[in-house]
Amino acid sequence: MNDVIAFLLPYEFSPTVLALSAGFAALYIRGLVRRRAERAAPHWGRTLAFFLGLALMYAVLQTHYDYMAQHMFFLHRLQHLVLHHLAPFLLVIAMPGAVLAAGLPESLRAPVESAASWRPLRAAYYAVQQPAVAAILFVGLIYLWLTPSLHLYAMLNIPLYDTMNWSMALDGLLFWYLMLDHRKPAEGGLRYGWRLVILGLVILPQNAIGAYIAMADHEIYHVYAICGRLWPISAITDQQIGGLITWIPAAMMSVVGAIVVLHRWMREENAEGEAAERKPAYV
Numbered sequence: 244m245n246d247v248i249a250f251l252l253p254y255e256f257s258p259t260v261l262a263l264s265a266g267f268a269a270l271y272i273r274g275l276v277r278r279r280a281e282r283a284a285p286h287w288g289r290t291l292a293f294f295l296g297l298a299l300m301y302a303v304l305q306t307h308y309d310y311m312a313q314h315m316f317f318l319h320r321l322q323h324l325v326l327h328h329l330a331p332f333l334l335v336i337a338m339p340g341a342v343l344a345a346g347l348p349e350s351l352r353a354p355v356e357s358a359a360s361w362r363p364l365r366a367a368y369y370a371v372q373q374p375a376v377a378a379i380l381f382v383g384l385i386y387l388w389l390t391p392s393l394h395l396y397a398m399l400n401i402p403l404y405d406t407m408n409w410s411m412a413l414d415g416l417l418f419w420y421l422m423l424d425h426r427k428p429a430e431g432g433l434r435y436g437w438r439l440v441i442l443g444l445v446i447l448p449q450n451a452i453g454a455y456i457a458m459a460d461h462e463i464y465h466v467y468a469i470c471g472r473l474w475p476i477s478a479i480t481d482q483q484i485g486g487l488i489t490w491i492p493a494a495m496m497s498v499v500g501a502i503v504v505l506h507r508w509m510r511e512e513n514a515e516g517e518a519a520e521r522k523p524a525y526v
Contacts, residue, residue, distance in 0.1 A: 302325075
């Protein structure tokens with residue numbers, strides 16, 4: 244039990260991570276109570292996805308796992324898989340916007356709406372959510388933080404290390420929101436065909452860097468030898484596992500995303516077809 248408690252305690256306490264995690268959890272619970280009272284509660288699966296995504300994000304940033312990820316390359320890659328792919332995917336697919344809005348206290352609604360409508364912020368958001376920009380950022384950040392010289396410095400410098408993790412989490416949320424946005428194209432969402440194209444295109448560079456790391460016959464990331472690996476495995480084995488995590492599970496997330504998009508596209512077309520059949524014909 245003591246070992247479990249020790250593992251769950253933060254390695255490097257971040258009040259920001261704690262405040263955001265607790266704040267969004269409290270908002271969601273408050274909003275869920277209100278929505279249930281209005282008989283408008285989301286499906287339990289969405290609620291589960293939201294809390295699972297939030298818990299995963301917290302776990303890789305604020306438990307002792309963060310320490311482990313600084314001493315094993317493959318655990319670091321698993322940490323970024325969670326931050327950049329899995330947790331944002333779950334949070335977005337939960338579609339928590341309406342529930343979080345319902346949980347927002349009246350005194351905070353006007354400031355939040357004002358901040359959300361601030362022109363520089365909206366301009367920056369629309370700029371990074373352009374399909375080509377979003378795809379380049381999504382893949383580019385992976386390559387950026389895996390650049391050996393920068394990776395070495397980031398793992399040894401706390402502010403840069405935090406910047407690395409936060410950038411991966413934020414970009415993951417933005418990318419997966421663009422891909423899994425519940426709005427139809429007619430309502431302002433990205434066309435389904437473009438979503439599928441982007442999800443397919445981002446697979447290739449992820450496969451390339453993952454394969455390069457997995458098949459390298461020399462040590463690329465020396466920082467884990469400097470810090471000391473947790474377990475007695477070779478640097479090459481550590482890299483091979485980390486490369487495979489970057490190569491296969493990351494690509495599979497795009498496949499899962501594409502399946503979700505295809506399902507929504509087919510459901511929308513079927514609904515439109517049924518509506519057209521029900522429409523009376525005038526002769």
